[in-house]
């Protein structure tokens with residue numbers, strides 16, 4: 001990560017806020033910190049971590065456009081997260097603070113390091129960790145629950161916009177130590193949408209992500225995801241079944257378009 005960006009963030013934050021860079025994506029840089037923006041650190045005995053997601057200034061953009069885009073995207077992600085957090089059953093990180101003028105949001109930190117060096121507990125790493133016993137009950141249960149999360153998201157007319165297996169973070173279930181609770185992160189491209197096209201594309205993006213990293217097991221994995229997804233819709237009665245058929249039909253069409261495109265090149 002460029003020192004310039006770290007300095008930019010350090011300058012914006014007060015000097016008592018230690019930051020550890022963990023990721024630099026196309027849009028944002030992400031840090032962890034042990035300081036809560038408004039609860040005294042003396043209350044943080046367990047050294048709980050928080051996320052600071054910062055959208056750096058883009059030098060190639062006109063400063064006024066850059067400010068406006070940064071404000072818009074930071075607010076949009078914060079708004080979606082705060083709405084989703086309040087919907088029964090949907091799991092997303094809690095929004096702690098938002099500073100749209102400086103492109104900064106603070107979030108609850110989710111997840112943990114997987115054992116044996118498999119990295120952070122996102123879905124992608126979790127599936128790698130289980131590659132030796134790929135169809136075990138824990139994998140099945142986790143993928144089914146991921147499907148349920150997407151089902152709940154879509155049923156409530158939200159779309160993710162970048163549904164990769166890295167954007168699904170698994171949190172240990174405190175009641176059942178071996179189970180994982182999937183949480184959805186990174187709503188930078190998220191939107192409210194009732195369009196079946198947007199929902200079909202979300203499902204397709206995740207299917208492609210699973211195929212590209214876990215190709216040998218992808219059929220079964222995608223089947224479990226769709227089972228979880230479908231069960232949410234089916235639980236909503238006749239209307240749910242009707243909407244489910246529409247989404248799955250469009251998903252099949254999006255997949256077909258994707259195949260044609262990759263054949264033609």
Ligand SMILES: Nc1ncnc2c1ncn2[C@@H]1O[C@H](COP(=O)(O)OP(=O)(O)OP(=O)(O)O)[C@@H](O)[C@H]1O
Nearest residue numbers: 023025026027028030051093107108109110185186
């Ligand atoms: N709430 C969180 N808890 C734990 N880790 C997080 C959290 N939010 C983000 N991360 C970590 O930071 C990484 C990047 O976050 P995020 O995807 O939100 O940023 P981004 O810049 O949009 O990334 P990209 O451009 O790679 O999609 C995530 O893949 C994850 O590892």
